[in-house]
Amino acid sequence: MTSVTATPCTSFFTRHEFAIRRLHSLTGIVPLGAYMVVHLTTNASLLNGTATFQRAVYAIHSLGALLPIVEWGLIFAPLLFHAIIGVWIARTGRSNTSHYTYANNRRYKWQRITGLIAFVYLMMHVWHLHGWVHFSHWVELGERYGFAQFRPYNAASTMAAAMASWFWKAFYLIGMWACVYHFANGLWTAGITWGAWISAAAQQRASKVCTAIGLVLLVVGTSAWWGAISTDPVAAKLIEDQMYEANLKAGVVPPSVEKRTQPDPVLGEAAPAVAGEAEASVAPASE
């Protein structure tokens, strides 16, 4: 009785494995999965026209100084946690689909493959459009190499321009599909993990529902992608500039240099000079 219990609990991970894995499962659904649904739906609104999308982005940016807190607290931090723990989880498994060719075993393997794709994709995606953090020197550095391209008050035009090359078009399509699969399949496995669906029949029903959710999200996401690549940046910019001018006058949006494409025809030539002193933490994004 004395020596047996003396087994030292090793790492932090080992001691809290249950809590960490459950938190990993939870963050995949809320906030990350839920956020992705909102994000893809918002972006798909671009199909209805530049103005619809721009209004949605204005609504998101009406959070103002609160936006970076929401971004980091509800999106980036859970994303990094989910991604890093996910890589650790993927490393604990050894896929064996060559010997056991069952559909669920393939789903297990693809959950890990799409997870890794999603990790790389999302790190790049945020860096490509958002820039991760908005310290002016950091953003300038990113811009020089074609990153941190998104300007929330020129939402559609900057996004369309950033995605103009074939590389980025393919990158976004594959990455978004990987995310959608990962979420839909992850929703199903999370239901088993948390004990929502128990019997084999219930799991099968849930699998169908999750597949349907995945297919709907696939259509929404692909629409968002199509909206982005089919938008003409020049035409979109004209509409955005008109909207900005009107909204500025109406007091709906505060004037902002760093959320606008430069040089800015609305604010005038003086704008680029102010850019260097722009408030570092004001965060543009429609993530």
Next chain:
Amino acid sequence: MIAPAPLKQNQPSQIRVRVLRQDGPGQDPYWQLFDIDYEREMNVISVLQKIAAKATTVDGKKVSPVAWDCGCLEEVCGSCTMVINGRVRQSCSALVDRLLQDNPDEIVLQPMTKFPVVRDLLIDRQRLFNSLKRVKAWVPVDSYYNLGPGERLPRVDQERAYPLSQCMSCGCCLEACPQFNKIELTQEAGETQEQFEARKQAAYDTAFIGAHAISQAMLFNQHPTGKALAGERLDALMGPGGVATCGNAQNCVAVCPKEIPLTTSIARAGRATTVAAIKNWFEGSGEKKEQRVGE
């Protein structure tokens, strides 16, 4: 109708068997080929008996007989489990005629890959039984006084328990599981037997517990007397390598020779641990378990 099917024209006169051999723990495995005379209605056990009797490879080299394990010969003991043509199953119920239909060229026999090999097709399943100890997969009846007759079990509960009680600890679910991976430790120089066993125990106690143990925990947690230990079983399932380590590949349920609803047990354990975690959060004393044990 037990009479053998009429002999087909194209039956082979000989069968080629490829065996992955290993002379002892930790040694390098190597393949050996054997040709044996074909007979109707053979199973892999009788193939291995023929190989043992012959003990000669296709090159005519005399070798030591292949070591393997078997017990009941009717797929209820689990001891003859091995990897046959790349798939884990019992060799007693692996019928040669059926195997030849899938692959007429040869029969490939390997030891299970998730357990340390003792010799040839013989493996050490200690970790499997250790998992059962972790979840206290038994009914606690030892007492100084008569506990009296047990509770009557409603029919639905009986029907839920019976399939789970068919588990024979063969290890198929573990062999097919991508989350259950081999742990093979060797005694280091200067390490006593006790130190080595303690190190092995610690490794076994934190690694994935496996579908069989999760299912047994659910079986005994619904047993009228067994549920006295329900909390301790859930603690084990919420510990390192517990139910949360499951990756939902669901191979376990697909390969289980007894068709035990293992993934249902896993989901049930998922729900039970979810509830227990919430209860612990709001009702638990917050004391570390180790401290309680240490007193």
